[in-house]
Amino acid sequence: MSTDHRLLIRAAAFAAERHRHQRRLDQAASPYINHPIALADVLANEGGVDDTVVLCAALLHDTIEDTDTRADELEAMFGARIAAVVLEVSDDKALPKAERKRLQIEHAAHASREAQLVKLADKICNLCDLLAAPPRGWSRQRKQEYFDWSARVIDGVRGVHPRLEALFDSVYARAVELV
């Protein structure tokens, strides 16, 4: 087996272990790990992305933000590049929510290509989830605000991957129409 395959499987196993007690916000409280796997699936199978750094960062993208995982742990296990991309896509949880959301918009345009691809997949997957299995208790207005904020983040990464960008636009159009 290639080194890239081994690294990918290790990233999936590591994320599954770190997110093992977490659930998504949908009615069924789906296992959290479904979400990082969905990002890697969209990147590889909708976007044709075969860069192991991007695919591993997608699998690991919420480990720093949502678990007690540290960047130096990721660096030791997956290397400096993957750890750096995960850090780039992680919000600083010490900041107030509104500030974090504003910073995502500001940072997207200046992020690395790898981080922009992970962001694009993250927003595609979260919009799909909002359509198919939305968080419990979210009003139409709250969903609409989330769609519009996501679109503003994605405006900063336009050009990085036209096919995935078109997929985001089609999910956004469906979301705005249905909600």
Ligand code: NDP
């Ligand atoms: P949250 O950040 O609380 O929740 C959205 C995040 O939850 C997503 O970005 C995603 O993050 C994760 N998630 C988990 N399950 C799902 C799912 N099934 N579908 C989609 N996403 C899921 O919400 P907001 O982004 O709205 O941020 C909260 C802000 O909203 C605050 O500023 C608060 O003040 C405001 N607010 C607004 C209300 C309104 O009615 N407009 C009401 C209450 C609060 P990930 O990719 O990291 O998993």
Ligand code: ZN
């Ligand atoms: Zn995510």
